[in-house]
Amino acid sequence: MAELSVATFNTHWGVDMCARPFDVVQVCRGLDADVLVLQECWRPFGRPAYVDQIAVATGATLRDVTFMSDRNRARPRHLVVTPDGPAGTCGLAVLSRLPVLAWYDVPLPHVGGDVVHRRHSLVATLDVGGTPVTIGAVHASHRLWGSLPQLRRVDRELAAIGAPNAIVGDCNMWGPPIAAVLRGRRRAVRGRTWPAWGPHSQIDHVWVGPDLEPIDPWIGRPVGSDHLPVRVTLRVA
Secondary structure: OOEEEEEEEEOHHHEOOOOOEOOHHHHHHHHOOOEEEEEEEEEOOOOOOHHHHHHHHHOOEEEEEEEEEOOOOOOOOOOOOOOOOOOOEEEEEEEEOOOEEEEEEEEOOOOOOOOOOOOEEEEEEEEEOOEEEEEEEEEOOOOOOOHHHHHHHHHHHHHHHOOOEEEEEEOOOOHHHHHHHOOOOEEOOOOOOEOOOOOOEOOEEEEEOOOEEEEEEEEOOOOOOOOOOEEEEEEEO
């Protein structure tokens, strides 16, 4: 029976709330997921990027998309960036240890007041033991209610692809409002994920349809980011 493990983790640019670096590579190796969806992945100019190091350490195929420059005011306070020359970037990444059959880049509707001018979903169709399974990776808008039309867009794109699929990532919204928009989907993992030091809300999600069965849902401990990592195994029903 076809199964894959999926994890999502908002890396907070690889630093804690005091802008002290933490070992993102070690955290992601510990998640031991077939598919990793990572938000707020920093690529500093002129220095190694941890997403590339994770890809090497896990033997995964990497694809990422830029959301903003590291000169953007949304970067963590006290983060030290290169003052001169080209700016670094920050964005969304997907890493897969499974064969990737197809990649799709889905532009999402812009939300007024969002510090990111244009968000995208990275969508990957994977070969899971001969069965195609599609993962729609997201980092939805932080603006109140702005994430819902973006998640609806991803849901429509996945429906058009047609394979068993899941929406995975930082949705910046609680479960009940999302459930009202993503009809026919359910939360594969339930539990508070933000803020990491005293979580009161679940905004990091894995949303599956009826053809994927969640097994062993898990929410991790604080590891440096302001979000907790989330992991689950999905079995094709």
